[in-house]
Amino acid sequence: MTADLKTSYMTINMGPQHPSTHGVIRFILKTNGEIIYHCEPDIGYLHRSIEKIAESVTWQGFVPYTDRVDYVCSMNANWAYCLAVEKMMGIEIPERAEYIRVIVGELNRISSHLIAIGTADMDMGAVTPFVHCLREREYINDLLERVCGARLTYNYMTIGGVANDLPADFIQKTVEFLNHFEFAMEQINRLVTYNRIFINRFASLGVITPEQAINYNLVGPNLRGSGVNYDLRKDEPYSIYSKLDFDIPVGTGSEGILGDCYDRYIVRAKEIKESVKLIRQCLNQLPSGEIQAKVKNVIKPPQGHIYVRTETPRGDTGYFLYSNNKTSPYRLKIRTGSFTAMSIIPEISQGLFIADLVALIGSLDVVAPEVDR
């Protein structure tokens, strides 16, 4: 009689509408009680075929679509695309525009990391830090709204520079904000990052070894969280990053094992401080002059292809462009950090509790529209 009794894995759908999946992603879990036996991410719910749209709009007309690839850090997405087209056409952009790009890009990086930290806390059940993070992000939204006129989908960078100059009181307001923010960030860290309960929840959980991280092509803070010191701003400098002085925080396994969730979390918290440093340097060195290189109304990049990578808050974002000397791209391919982060989840999540999977996703900082494009 006992031979007839079988235990089988139970299949559970986590998502597509689940508060901790940060968008519309579905995880098909095969569980053995509370423990995950297998987890399969099912993506594609947010697919908008942005790459195909690119083939029917003009080169400049595609810039607002890059906002929608990753709406948490759209300034950096603009940057990656514009840089690719500029490299293809050999356009030199004015120095002031380069500095403005770094300032707004790093401001956007701070706001993106604030969201990452806040949502990771919220997934763990701490709602208060999330509200603190969003409050600080609101100041950055205010600043960027003054620069470009939008709060989320900026469309500020153009091919050949930036759309409009900084407003007159921008530098003063930004310095005021940074002075306030350094204090506020320390408060957020005291509130949650150094909290013993929070550390114990995150440390030694979801460990990704450096070898695994490289094998799965993890990028950005997720890779650096595993102790690999690789940042495109240092290793393959674009724009004016080679002139600026900043450090790359890497995970050390200070509270648990190298490459655990807490390492990925603390790398982001430390990167915010580096971004503040970068913005201060740029504001001090900001030269005067033109903000836009001379570019024709209708541009036709020469025949050929190019692949350009930039360091966005979610890792390196690559734009592959293929031009056949027409007014719109022949083919455009976007490579993003969230996509590769999804592919490592099945391997890491094996043997975790369901509640720990939420922590793992929170620490990887996945943004759903970036996974699907």
Next chain:
Amino acid sequence: MSEITTQSKDRYFNNLVNGVKTVFEGMSITLASFFTRPVTVQYPEADISTDQTIQDNYKGPLSGMPPNYRGILNVDMSICTACTLCMKACPIDCIYLETVKCEKVTVIGKDGNEENKVRTCSIFKIDIGKCMFCGLCTIPCKPGSIYHTNRFEMNTQSLDKLVLSFVDDDSRQQILLKGMELDAIAEAKKKEKQALADKKAAEEQAVSKKTDKEKEPSTTDDKDNQ
């Protein structure tokens, strides 16, 4: 064995003390925010459209909407030169316009530059339901007639009402009539010109035929010499 247990015991109690300490630290921060000003804006009560208006009902640190906010599009038809550049710049084709001829006038754009206007719009429609407020249409507009306003509230019950038309029906009739009139005049002028040109061409042909006849023997002479 006993060493390990004392070590883990120590760690256990350290963690416990540390946990309680950090919780109280967090609580102190939460308590401190009771005495700070709220950041949130009570939106419908507080008019957030400019820095001045926001101050009436809100004392927090955030500022109002900036003057360059990219809200709902508006068109100043008096300075529009009907160049159709905005329609071409729009990546999602939410701007539709048709142009007809008009009497030549000079308009002064928002930046003070003069622009010649020889055509005018008989239809100028913007589908705000489609518009993604990217601002690409405002960049090529030389007189600055198409611009973003600070408005962002536009709730309606039907999608048709989201299509903004900047030329009303009465003036469209007049513009079309005027355009037809001007077209007719231009057509007549063209015909006149054509007739004149034909006449001239015929005369020139006659002249050139004569000269050709005179020239023919000379060319043969040249060839012979060679």
